[in-house]
Amino acid sequence: MLSKRLEEEDCNAGVIYDNLISKYWACEKDAIKLISETCPTQNIQMIVFGFQKERQLEEEEAAAMETASH
Numbered sequence: 701m702l703s704k705r706l707e708e709e710d711c712n713a714g715v716i717y718d719n720l721i722s723k724y725w726a727c728e729k730d731a732i733k734l735i736s737e738t739c740p741t742q743n744i745q746m747i748v749f750g751f752q753k754e755r756q757l758e759e760e761e762a763a764a765m766e767t768a769s770h
Contacts, residue, residue, distance in 0.1 A: 702738045 706715060720731040736744055 702735060706739060706742065 705711060717731070717735060720728040722731065725731050725734065732744065732746060
C-alpha cells in the first residue's frame, strides 16, 4: 500500500508520516523499519518533536521517582 501511494503524483515532493504509535507494532522504531523496508529506494528523515507539556510531565515523573528512591 505504501509503495503504491508513493507512486501517485501528489507524493513527488515527499510524504509525512505522523502518529506512528499503533497496536500493530511494538514501538515507533518498528514502524519506521517497516516503512524503510517497503520503500528501500526512498530517503527517510526522522524528526521527533518533544512538546513542552510532555517534557514537563517527564521531569515531574523523574523527580517523583527520585524522591521515592530516597
